[in-house]
Amino acid sequence: MEINDLAPQPAAPAPTARDTAALARAVRGPVLLPGDDGYDAERTGFQLAHPHRPAVIVGAAGADDVVAAVRFAGAHDLPVAVQATGHGLAAGTDGGLLITTKRMAGVTVDPVARTARVAAGAVWGQVVEAAAPHGLAPLNGSSPGVGVVSYTLGGGVGVLARTYGYAADHVRAVDLVTADGRLRHLTAERDPELFGALLGGGHGLGVVTAMEFALMPVARLYGGQLVFGAEHVDDVLSAYLRWTGTVPDEMTSSVALIAYPDLPQLPEQLRGRYLAHLRIAYTGSAERGEQLVAPLRAVGPRVGDDLREMPYAESHTIHRDPSDPHAYDGDNALLGDLDAAALRRVARLTGPAAPTMCVVQLNHLGGALAAPAGSGTVGHRAARYALRLLSPLQGDDLGTVRALHAEALAAVEPWRLGRSVNFLFGRHGERPDAAEVARSVHDADARRRLAALMSRLDPQRLFRFHPAAAATPDGPPAVA
Template sequence: MTTDVDRSASTEHGGPFEELRERLTGSLHTLDEPEYGALSTPWLLAVPMRPAAVVAVRTAEDVAATVRYARSHGHTVGVQATGHGANSSLAGHLLIATAGLDEVTVHAEGWARVGAGVKWLRVIEAAAPYGLAPLNGSSSDVGVVGFTTGGGVGPLSRTFGIAADLVRAFDVVTGDGVVRRVTPTEHPDLFFALRGGKGSTAIVTAVEFDLIHLPTFYGGAIYFDADDAATVIARWRDWSARLPEEATTSFALFQLPAMPGVPEPLAGKMTLAIRFAWTGASESGRALLDQLRGVAPVILDDAVVKPYTAIDSVHADPVDPMPVIDPAILLDDFTEAAADRLLAAAGPGSGSPQILVEVRALGGAYARGGSYPDAFSHRSARFSLLAVGMADDSAREHSERLFAALSEWDTGGIWPNFGPAYDEQTARRAYDAATLQRLMDIARKYDPDGVLQVGAFTRMVDVAAEAA
């Protein structure tokens, strides 16, 4: 199926969408209605989302009614929560906006139940009074469900693993329009698929997951002038390789404009940030980071003991909607030669247009995995490489050159959250062959008519395989 539909039919209140409107406790908005734009515009402003209609759901039954309607009328259904992972090919004929699924319940004994429209900040704030914390992303402005179903690599991944590792259960609607409870023992195939497989097999309406006990942490970022980048990165390579699992770290080359909110030492020039999150005794973490503080002059130091509610300060990601692109790859090593090539392509004097180029160290609990099998196929990767730039040809072409420069260490894989599997090429990078085959089988079982647009990649790969 494609996302092209007869628009004229969808804009008539007496047309086929009126049947669906009458079944909803939420609301449906077509192209001619003012609410359509606000509901369909993602956080990634560079991504156009133009479904025939947007369904603002309020209950799981609203989701099921939309799926059943789409199935009976030959339509596809897409889903959008916060829009950080938006891709225009995933909008579907009907785009379900899940912001109304806003439940957040934190249990003092250490777990939470969260609706599909919730961002991490609400969970962090609700858990904090109990000394608890979730395994959120580098930005608390990201949606819980999209992050978790893509695996969910966050600022504590070496210590506690990925967000998917802590999931207890999902409430979902499958492509056949059925509401299901998914656990390790109830529909275990879906439990596998939804932890790393994004939404390829079902629409998640709520998720339950364990929390960790972490009232405070030691961390943040220390910043150096970019002229010292080669020296600091060389030291970071050796230093990060010896860190215990209580630490998660990355470095980032920043080019931030001089604008409100950007600290003066970082504005209008290239700088290097060492990100660091430490979950052990603060004195030990401070002593470890001091080993880097002495390598070169620090121009800004943000690493101190902080409440977990300040976890965003480690990566300092923007929260305002932006027209950016953020391609990424995974590396099996980050050698001296790799560091040299990265600096030649994106360091001082390179002419890089990127706002940020980040290398993140992996391993530890990330590599071991959780208690149950999952669809996250990248435990063996040792580093990730991310480029964030404005959505223009310059940033796109540069990121391709940057990745090509480090192709010797490219694993061939990509995290589903940084490369949604919307075509055959990205599907094969997001999943190994066995996992992709299993996802295809599960998608066909629960969505026999191909209603879920995000699951369409499985059929693309299937068709390609048959043609070969």
């Protein structure tokens, strides 16, 4: 069955003031309507480009609030969107009901079982901090402010990715509110189909209220950055591609190309410069790490070099992701291979002469990321690299940004396997090629399985505020 085969449902009555007042009495968190004090702050996340404009917001204080909100939405045919931190916001909710989960931020670590249980609004920095005293580490991403749940549902490629694989592969249990307003506790044993679909394809299958996952026995890393100036960019890219063919699975790395604007708020050493940042995270010894990075240091003089042994709690300093909310748009390609000439073309297109600023990041995949899927639905595991493009948005320059991204990604088209759901930022469901974007996240078999599952769980299509749901007739709302 395809999503467009779902039978139309009779229209439900629009909520009245009495209805929303009853909802407010039924939940512990705030219920906000347009014009209320706090409405704008509640709907705004880290991504400022496409803010939600819901008819109703429920600031959930717990799983019971989520259940009440979903049942209310079903009774009034209000499509549902969910926001924790709003980093990966891909579609603004115009109308409908927005559930915010930032108040649900609990984190509990079991050091004996080596697991963590988190509520829906927890961020990775909390988990790293809670696990570190026990010599343990989660499979977190590069930014401590990113929400745990959405990152993990999309797969999760993080600081330890090549050593331990996708974060989704280490989930033990999920608490999920489905479209019927039922709170389910899912494990691979109790409901293997739905549990597996969530892990890599879970955006749009319900609202996760809690998640339990394994922690890794990692207390320290050898890592940091090597930073090269513009004159060495081509050599860095060639050396990096050669180097990634030689390193062990314990080495996770990426290279980022950034043409920094000449702005007074930037540090002087970055202002107006075009730099290549090599990011290193190695779980072996510092001595062996020094040996492994020697070919990269040999490229030439560095603008910066802070590779060192560090406690895992400092792993966020490797990438130094921005912490201030801003507007941006991004696209990506998962690649089976890549050659240096194509990567240099991407650099030329997106560098200082580009019509708009573009941050380019190439992640080395493989290692444990290439392991068989198990119960999860993460797509394109054969990819060796992920090429990510992200541009800040200023005013009405979305067309310029999208055109630049398309031209840069065309340079790597011969090696493209698909896209990562976690690195699609912006309203991709409104693109002319939205159907292709949706199909690129999973293969045809996974799309059919997800669509069939969704048709059973959500025939009313409450969870339809995801670009792929509206864009494609043969795939589920897979884009978060």
